[in-house]
Amino acid sequence: MTRMSSVCFGRQMRAATMPELALGRLDELKEYDCREFSIGAGDWPFRGFVVRKGNQVFAYENVCRHVGHPLNLTPDKFLSRDGQSIVCASHGALYEIDSGVCFAGPCQGKALQKVACEIRDGVIYVTARA
Numbered sequence: 197m198t199r200m201s202s203v204c205f206g207r208q209m210r211a212a213t214m215p216e217l218a219l220g221r222l223d224e225l226k227e228y229d230c231r232e233f234s235i236g237a238g239d240w241p242f243r244g245f246v247v248r249k250g251n252q253v254f255a256y257e258n259v260c261r262h263v264g265h266p267l268n269l270t271p272d273k274f275l276s277r278d279g280q281s282i283v284c285a286s287h288g289a290l291y292e293i294d295s296g297v298c299f300a301g302p303c304q305g306k307a308l309q310k311v312a313c314e315i316r317d318g319v320i321y322v323t324a325r326a
């Protein structure tokens with residue numbers, strides 16, 4: 197099996213009860229593209245997103261640390277206009293792409309919840325509670 201040199205991070209342990217979702221190939225995402233996903237069914241599936249930066253993919257739960265709103269209003273749109281930060285569409289909190297830490301806005305100092313993510317054979321996989 198060939199592994200890409202990409203790095204995903206988050207919870208490194210994958211419990212048997214946590215479903216894994218294939219999001220598609222890394223090369224289908226352009227630099228700074230984002231992709232939403234949900235895991236589980238019903239009214240409250242787990243909702244998250246990934247951001248590609250270089251050959252790395254960062255994955256987070258789609259919940260702002262301010263008051264818990266989803267970060268985006270438009271599908272797959274999570275970044276600021278300059279593309280350098282994750283932005284919350286509700287009140288403008290800005291988060292670092294690499295760490296998920298809020299550096300400006302009403303929840304400064306808090307961090308997005310990381311999601312376990314890895315790339316195997318060029319495919320992005322995320323794992324989260326359903």
Ligand code: FES
Pocket residue numbers: 260261262263264265284285286287288289301302
């Ligand atoms: S809910 Fe995100 S900044 Fe207020």
